[in-house]
Amino acid sequence: MLSKVAERLYWAARYMERVENTARLVGVYDKLLFDLPRDVNISWYSLVELNSVADLFSERYQIRSEHNVVKFMLADDSNPSSMLSSLHMLRENIRTSRDVLPVESWEYINELYLYAVNNIRLGINRSKRHEFLDQIVSRCQMLYGLFSSTMSHDAPWQFIKLGRNLERADMTTRIVDAGASALLAANGDANINLRKVVWTNVLLSASAYTSYRRSVRLSVAGPYVASYLLEDEYFPRSVASCLTQLRISAGKLPHCDKVVELIKKVDPGSHPIESESDLGLELREFLNDLQIALSHLGNRIAQTWFPA
Amino acid sequence: MTMDWKSYDPNGFFDELVSHDGSIRPPAKQLVTYLESLPPEEIESRRQMAEATIQEMGVSFTVYTDEGTIDRAWPFDIVPRTISARQWRTTAAGLTQRLKALNLFIDDLYHDQKILKDGIVPEEIITKSKNFRPECVGINPPLGVWAHICGTDLVRDGDGEFYVLEDNLRVPSGVSYMLENRAITKRVLPELFEQDDILPVNDYCSNLFDTLQSLSPRKVRTPVIVVLTPGIFNSAYFEHTFLAQQMGVELVEGSDLVVGDDDCVYMRTISGLERVDVIYRRIDDLFLDPEVFQKDSVLGVPGLMRAWQKGKVALANAPGAGVADDKVVYAYVPEIIRYYLNEEPILKNVETYLCEDPEQRAYVLENLDKLVVKPANESGGYGMLVGPHSTKKDQAQFAKLIQENPRNYIAQPTLSLSTAPTLVEQGRLEPRHLDLRPFILQGKDTFVTTGGLTRVAMKKGSLVVNSSQGGGSKDTWIVEDGEE
Numbered sequence: 001m002l003s004k005v006a007e008r009l010y011w012a013a014r015y016m017e018r019v020e021n022t023a024r025l026v027g028v029y030d031k032l033l034f035d036l037p038r039d040v041n042i043s044w045y046s047l048v049e050l051n052s053v054a055d056l057f058s059e060r061y062q063i064r065s066e067h068n069v070v071k072f073m074l075a076d077d078s079n080p081s082s083m084l085s086s087l088h089m090l091r092e093n094i095r096t097s098r099d100v101l102p103v104e105s106w107e108y109i110n111e112l113y114l115y116a117v118n119n120i121r122l123g124i125n126r127s128k129r130h131e132f133l134d135q136i137v138s139r140c141q142m143l144y145g146l147f148s149s150t151m152s153h154d155a156p157w158q159f160i161k162l163g164r165n166l167e168r169a170d171m172t173t174r175i176v177d178a179g180a181s182a183l184l185a186a187n188g189d190a191n192i193n194l195r196k197v198v199w200t201n202v203l204l205s206a207s208a209y210t211s212y213r214r215s216v217r218l219s220v221a222g223p224y225v226a227s228y229l230l231e232d233e234y235f236p237r238s239v240a241s242c243l244t245q246l247r248i249s250a251g252k253l254p255h256c257d258k259v260v261e262l263i264k265k266v267d268p269g270s271h272p273i274e275s276e277s278d279l280g281l282e283l284r285e286f287l288n289d290l291q292i293a294l295s296h297l298g299n300r301i302a303q304t305w306f307p308a
Numbered sequence: 309m310t311m312d313w314k315s316y317d318p319n320g321f322f323d324e325l326v327s328h329d330g331s332i333r334p335p336a337k338q339l340v341t342y343l344e345s346l347p348p349e350e351i352e353s354r355r356q357m358a359e360a361t362i363q364e365m366g367v368s369f370t371v372y373t374d375e376g377t378i379d380r381a382w383p384f385d386i387v388p389r390t391i392s393a394r395q396w397r398t399t400a401a402g403l404t405q406r407l408k409a410l411n412l413f414i415d416d417l418y419h420d421q422k423i424l425k426d427g428i429v430p431e432e433i434i435t436k437s438k439n440f441r442p443e444c445v446g447i448n449p450p451l452g453v454w455a456h457i458c459g460t461d462l463v464r465d466g467d468g469e470f471y472v473l474e475d476n477l478r479v480p481s482g483v484s485y486m487l488e489n490r491a492i493t494k495r496v497l498p499e500l501f502e503q504d505d506i507l508p509v510n511d512y513c514s515n516l517f518d519t520l521q522s523l524s525p526r527k528v529r530t531p532v533i534v535v536l537t538p539g540i541f542n543s544a545y546f547e548h549t550f551l552a553q554q555m556g557v558e559l560v561e562g563s564d565l566v567v568g569d570d571d572c573v574y575m576r577t578i579s580g581l582e583r584v585d586v587i588y589r590r591i592d593d594l595f596l597d598p599e600v601f602q603k604d605s606v607l608g609v610p611g612l613m614r615a616w617q618k619g620k621v622a623l624a625n626a627p628g629a630g631v632a633d634d635k636v637v638y639a640y641v642p643e644i645i646r647y648y649l650n651e652e653p654i655l656k657n658v659e660t661y662l663c664e665d666p667e668q669r670a671y672v673l674e675n676l677d678k679l680v681v682k683p684a685n686e687s688g689g690y691g692m693l694v695g696p697h698s699t700k701k702d703q704a705q706f707a708k709l710i711q712e713n714p715r716n717y718i719a720q721p722t723l724s725l726s727t728a729p730t731l732v733e734q735g736r737l738e739p740r741h742l743d744l745r746p747f748i749l750q751g752k753d754t755f756v757t758t759g760g761l762t763r764v765a766m767k768k769g770s771l772v773v774n775s776s777q778g779g780g781s782k783d784t785w786i787v788e789d790g791e792e
């Protein structure tokens with residue numbers, strides 16, 4: 001398999017995950033913000049912070065309004081992680097690796113892209129936002145389903161899995177971090193009720209709420225939620241589960257030893273979280289280290305399989 | 309739709325479906341009966357369905373404009389063009405004969421040049437040709453074949469006979485559109501495939517694969533074959549991905565390949581360097597290897613010519629094959645066939661005036677308003693003068709060009725290109741001019757596509773069928789109509 005094609009598939013999968021995550025996140029905030037008490041420091045702007053694009057946002061906009069944030073996150077082509085930017089990159093990567101993908105991929109991605117571009121106003125305005133985001137998420141799922149069920153599970157498929165799981169693990173650390181930072185900003189005097197609202201939001205953002213309820217069977221509280229999203233071995237969006245998938249996929253590729261070794265060294269359970277007091281600055285630093293480790297892992301993947 | 313074929317007027321041209329007395333030609337009978345059974349709104353809905361299918365399938369081609377490149381949907385007319393299988397068998401035999409002779413000719417030019425010494429083809433035509441490559445002299449490509457993939461443009465004149473307009477031996481394109489046209493028609497007019505005896509076209513990719521495989525320098529069970537594309541901005545990029553996908557081979561760009569110290573070609577894969585045996589290259593000779601040709605080419609692979617000269621890799625088509633893809637050489641093809649094969653040409657050439665020859669040049673200069681003047685080495689319909697549609701100013705400009713560089717121009721009478729019913733506004737069928745590009749393969753075996761790509765000039769009266777200049781296309785049906 002050509003290195004260049006491997007690289008394109010890996011990036012196609014990362015962008016596809018970004019498109020889906022962005023649509024999910026905007027959808028969650030859309031429902032949630034109505035429920036929050038006034039004193040909670042979560043606003044539409046938290047979406048911008050969570051994606052580490054605050055500087056770019058302030059270059060473009062003065063006001064941190066819902067309209068501006070949603071437009072910036074979904075449609076803005078000056079924001080490289082906006083949904084449309086990611087979708088554009090996804091389409092370009094598929095266009096240039098069509099020869100190894102199922103024949104229908106190009107047709108599906110064209111439909112998704114045309115739908116998003118032609119209906120982007122539905123996403124920015126509130127009245128039909130749900131319907132729009134729902135379409136985006138389900139069309140991404142359809143595309144991934146096509147790959148999963150009709151591609152041979154050889155090298156090209158493993159690169160798609162690598163891209164998807166690395167991107168997903170990174171996003172999960174950001175979502176946990178958003179919860180921790182919201183509570184820190186409340187200066188520690190957050191009441192139990194507020195904490196519950198925040199951590200519920202964290203679970204919803206990671207599409208983990210019902211899975212959490214079924215497998216943890218404890219109340220929604222910071223330490224349990226953070227541990228679940230970092231360490232649970234069955235939930236497909238937890239960092240630990242993404243790392244397992246990364247290890248399996250990498251292990252099926254040639255010259256994988258160093259990559260597999262590096263994956264094994266990333267330990268999402270090495271910062272014990274037992275009580276509320278473990279959710280402070282130290283957790284935020286730990287999450288930051290995890291993000292750096294994942295980024296190193298991305299570099300190692302590139303060096304190993306797509307050297308320039 | 310009810311059609312009054314008496315009022316359908318091909319204006320004296322040969323029509324593919326309707327004969328001069330308004331009766332339907334045998335291969336088209338079932339098609340026409342079926343179309344007549346559809347109400348106009350149904351025809352319109354099938355047309356829209358074809359349009360939507362093309363958008364979703366992403367069948368597109370790239371056009372270059374001043375504002376950059378645009379990806380345009382493939383223009384398609386839903387009414388197929390029919391040809392009887394009996395006539396096609398003769399045509400296919402003629403195409404095979406032609407390509408065999410051209411390959412012997414190219415091989416001769418790069419070795420003993422017997423045909424020049426025997427005075428059949430004038431020597432200066434070759435020595436002055438832009439496409440003769442001294443780098444190829446003395447090289448023996450696998451099987452002695454230089455042009456493995458050929459796209460030959462055919463036109464049908466007023467007498468109903470096919471004439472060869474040109475042979476494309478460099479990087480002919482269009483075959484993927486031939487295949488997609490059939491896929492679209494099957495979705496849009498599925499009922500017809502149940503009743504009519506329409507010969508299938510879908511064996512092309514597997515024949516192309518076999519042809520390429522037969523060229524491998526390493527005699528291994530699964531030689532490594534790649535398609536080399538100039539990249540996403542090339543007008544035929546869609547076709548490059550299509551062919552790679554259908555053959556299950558890698559689509560590579562120049563930067564994916566490297567020539568080693570052992571003169572072998574390798575591609576950069578996830579497991580390191582992997583040897584490549586056969587390259588189906590879709591880039592022109594001059595961009596193949598910056599060490600030999602254009603120094604600033606970033607599309608090619610440094611050292612590729614060296615690898616090919618040493619027989620470490622096969623290139624299809626071989627460099628230098630374009631020497632026979634020249635409108636001046638074209639005029640000599642009937643002689644070339646007689647010389648090498650000792651056979652009479654099955655397919656005729658269009659009458660051609662060589663501007664190089666003083667007498668013929670004088671005739672051309674006097675008749676610029678009636679002739680079509682073409683440069684010897686351009687493709688895509690660029691740089692042409694279509695006499696009857698030209699202004700005095702155009703003619704003066706071409707007279708000057710011809711006198712400056714006579715070797716570079718030929719002229720042909722304006723052809724009476726055949727027509728076929730084509731869907732125009734308000735669901736009416738009107739005659740539009742068309743041509744046909746079959747594809748011929750030569751490796752260990754030879755193969756001709758069943759029919760080919762029919763290109764149609766969508767504008768009334770126009771003879772320009774190139775998709776880069778507003779042409780469209782039709783599915784081409786070779787029909788067994790029982791006639792022997």
